[in-house]
Amino acid sequence: MSLGNSGWIRGCGIACCGLLLGICSGCLVASDTHQTRSGTYVAPSTLQQIHPQQTTQDWVQKVMGNPTGKDVLADNSEIWRYSYSEKTTSSGAVFLVFAGSDVKETGGTIFVQFKDGVVTNYWKG
Numbered sequence: 325m326s327l328g329n330s331g332w333i334r335g336c337g338i339a340c341c342g343l344l345l346g347i348c349s350g351c352l353v354a355s356d357t358h359q360t361r362s363g364t365y366v367a368p369s370t371l372q373q374i375h376p377q378q379t380t381q382d383w384v385q386k387v388m389g390n391p392t393g394k395d396v397l398a399d400n401s402e403i404w405r406y407s408y409s410e411k412t413t414s415s416g417a418v419f420l421v422f423a424g425s426d427v428k429e430t431g432g433t434i435f436v437q438f439k440d441g442v443v444t445n446y447w448k449g
Contacts, residue, residue, distance in 0.1 A: 355416040363408035364392050366434045371446065374436070379443040384436055391436075401439040408432060 366388055374384070384404070391404035409431035417423035433449040 340390070353416070353418050355414070356425045357412065357414045359410065359412045361408060363411045363431075364389055364406045365408040366406045366409070371434065374443055374446050376445055378442050381438045381441045381443070384438075384443065388436075399439070401437055401444065404438070406434040 370387060373379070373387070388406060392407045395403045395407040397403065409429065412428045413425065415423075415425035435443040435447050435449055436443060
């Protein structure tokens with residue numbers, strides 16, 4: 325009789341270990357987020373400091389840096405472009421149960437127009 329009980333107890337022990345291993349393996353969670361930005365990003369707080377007919381071209385260059393592009397119009401005014409792109413890659417996994425990833429790309433352009441060294445207009449594109 326003790327031989328039969330020993331086998332039953334051993335079987336229950338193995339089953340319990342298997343169940344515990346199965347439950348615990350799903351508890352390992354991993355995640356990672358990576359963000360890259362290229363170009364020239366202009367923060368909204370910086371744009372709020374620009375005042376047409378008051379802000380100078382020199383101020384814009386010192387605060388916002390070099391533009392990603394410049395165009396001269398027929399009336400000799402200039403338009404400076406500040407373009408950027410941003411890529412966010414996120415991934416996550418629950419060990420032996422689920423894994424996934426997501427990539428989001430955003431970007432934008434700020435245009436600043438100058439005439440005679442002073443801002444005449446600016447806008448988002």
